[in-house]
Amino acid sequence: MQSIVSDSYSVHFDKMAFEVLNSHLASHNYSTIFVLVDENTHELCLPQFMSEIAGEYTFEIIEIESGEINKTIETCVGVWEALSELGADRKSLMINLGGGVLTDLGGFVASTFKRGIHFINVPTTLLSMVDASVGGKTGVDLGPLKNQIGVINQPEMVLIVSEFLETLNERQITSGFAEMLKHGLIGDSDYWESLKEVRSINELKNHIFPSVEFKNKVVLQDPTEQNIRKILNYGHTLGHAIESYFLENVNKETLLHGEAIAIGMITEGYLSYRITGLSHEQLEDIKTTFLKYYKKIEFTEKDITAILELLKYDKKNSHGNINFVLLNRIGKAQIDVTISPDLFKQAFAYYME
Structure with missing residues (x-):
């Protein structure tokens, strides 16, 4: 599958995603690579992700608790402190492996730590693939108020690996489907009609690319x-x-x-x-x-x-x-x-x- 090119980065899919990642790591002399996970992606996604890495690098894993309730400045402080304690510098890389909460928060942490370090987003939920993967919005909630604190800052790349959808329950899949339906409502009536006919997760995978492509076109404007x-x-x-x-x-x-x-x-x-x-x-x-x-x-x-x-x-x-x-x-x-x-x-x- 071809990549989707945004203004300063690209979105890569499946096998191509790991090929581009390995090429990027080989060409950048990162001091340390930090992988931000939650308890779910630590168990269900990290082993597969790490098995695709070619080359010897210094990795550190930082885990946060999952859920919107943990998308707070307090969680950011914990990650900033972990980065400092583990010796992160301005030549470090952060890879955010998780859903929209984690990529939003991880992108914000990376964008502000030492005034900004490189980060890569690897969305693992359908919602984060079709929504948080494009646009550079990062941030956290202020109490119960959504996304009140944050910056717009672009990652080095976004890697969409559809296999990670197999780790999700039906409720999580359906949650992400809402954003895809929205893309049809606001921009493409034919896409809306085609989504209404989706009957399985395998059919749904075929619609991820057009959703990401649609959002990217809007953001580029x-x-x-x-x-x-x-x-x-x-x-x-x-x-x-x-x-x-x-x-x-x-x-x-x-x-x-x-x-x-x-x-x-x-x-x-x-x-x-x-x-x-x-x-x-x-x-x-x-x-x-x-x-x-x-x-x-x-x-x-x-x-x-x-x-x-x-x-x-x-x-x-x-x-x-x-x-x-x-x-x-x-x-x-x-x-x-x-x-x-x-x-x-x-x-x-x-x-x-």
Whole structure:
């Protein structure tokens, strides 16, 4: 499979990924190579990854705890301290082997340690392959508030090894599928229709490349998210608030990112129907498709009020306005739409009806 070229790095796939990695390591005189893992990728992915390394290098393994709840500045401090204790210098390399939480955090740690060391991302979940793999966004959460602290900084390369998907459970796969469906909704109605026909993980693997390619094309047009790149946030304004609320509420089961964003795409689909011209037929298509893959969540009036309160922290806000990405139709998105707050509860009512 061919590689996808971004502005300053490339995304390489499967066998080609390890060939490029080994060539890169051979041509760079790294003092130490650090591999950041969590307890899952340490056990399930690291042995296979290390078996593909050709050559003798000094490796150090740093393990963090998995999960969004650990995507914090405190975890970063622990990794920074480990790097210092293990003698990392500005000629060190960090390889982030894990899902989106780990690659986001690891990229941020590498970008700030000694004002920046090289890093390579090896996403191991479907979500991180099709979303976090492209764009250079790094960072951590501030309490329950998603991705409030971070920088945009590009890796040396991204390596996508589809075999790592075999280590995931069905819920993790389905979470990543939400971001792929989003790519169809905001940019390619034919892709949306083709994804609706996916029946197995092997079929899904064939769609990873077009999802990465689509996101890369968007990012290349707008690396720092001033304009067109904002379309990638469809479903994420309400979705992130929902994810944050379930993360901080001990009485609620934590939602995976894709599960929360799926709800966001239905509710923001309703807003699109009311504001930007999405047809009722396409709105129903969006709702029916997502509810086929994601179980419906019940929201009380209290839940909705608390979720809407979190909207004021959204990163896309400016000048006191909450900015949404909405759909004109499936395959075409519109950025920077402000919404009358009285529609928010109607959107949740539509989701639950």
